[in-house]
Amino acid sequence: LDVKVLGVSSGLALDTIDCAIVHYRQATLDSPLHMKLIQHDEAPVLASVRMPILNLLLKFKASPYSMGQINELAGQMFSTAIKSFLDKHEIPPSTIDITSAQADALPPLGTRGKDGSGSQYPGWGTVIARDTAMTTVIDFRMPHHQQNRQRHALVELTTGTLLRHPVHLRACLNIDHIANLCFVRPASNGAAMASDCGPGTMFIDYAMRYCTSNQLQNDHDGTWGAQGTSNDSVVNHFMQSHDYFNRAPPARMVAEMFGEHEAQALIDECLFRNMSDRDIVATMTRITAANLVRQLKKWIAALNAPAPAQKIELFLCGAGARNPHIVDYLTAHTADIVAMQSWEDIGIRSGAKKAVCAAQLGLEALLDAAVRERGERPTAARPGRVEGSIAKAKRWDEAVEKVVRFG
Known part of the structure; x- marks a missing residue:
């Protein structure tokens, strides 16, 4: 097996798109699968690009026609990022077998509006394939998992x-x-085992937009928070009244409603205390870090009661992993049970994890599709089986032929 996959990924906020080219090799069916990260980069998404998509997503359940607009705009957003990434690193599209795209904010292709419409529109993967002339896989799912478990299962x-x-x-x-x-x-x-555990950068991002009148979207490097002082009373009050261990809300609810309501309530409390903008961001950052420590300790206690035999090796990723205050707070308050590890130690550049995971799903979906192309019936019971929606373009036949020859 010798396949190159371009993995692209964006989170719930659609504020950045991660791109990674991963080279997969496997000598025989019985030998280990080898992967090598060829290139990785991250591109910020302008508010003028992502806000129309997010606004349409809020209206989708009530509006029967917004899905077509969502797919077109999202596809164009990803296509622009992909072409920019390849141009920047001087990588010919002809060297990539397939593109594998994942966007946490976008609903599955089969999702319908209240009137039952929505699924008849071409998917955003079709738009990417059209604009880049590269076969594109999106909408990953594992047949043996229920719909409400798909995201965590992947x-x-x-x-x-x-x-x-x-x-x-x-x-x-x-x-x-x-x-x-x-x-x-x-x-x-x-x-x-995967689980959501409350706000990541959500509160900090909201505070940054509020405090800078939308001039700044985030504080990923922790600069603003470092210039302020967190208010212990606000932090303690929030931690006493919120525990996400047993009642973390669904991701879409978090993105659309819960986060903004809770973040605005926190800001109102900070303003009532006459706190400065930087103190507000510092307080939001401390709340985020304190909640992560609590969740980590509770999950470790639940999994390893009464005590783990050795420290758990913890790998951090996501935008918040670049915030020194969050990382330092996590390290200081979990040092007895956790050993912080680097992604570089296992051959993955820091920040590339989500795009690499998208590439992995693309490979799995390609393997599944190749079985179908060969006229065989996939084994639905296979635990790791992944399906995807494929928009075929150049090199599709060649990619399938590679898998078929491999066996």
């Missing part, structure tokens, strides 16, 4: 593939718009 599959160790228990804390925690048991114990 995280468990990809993170488990990257992090599984023969003897060590590992975990990945993805600090994106919302935070997601995935525990990967040693190879002998098999399964991984």
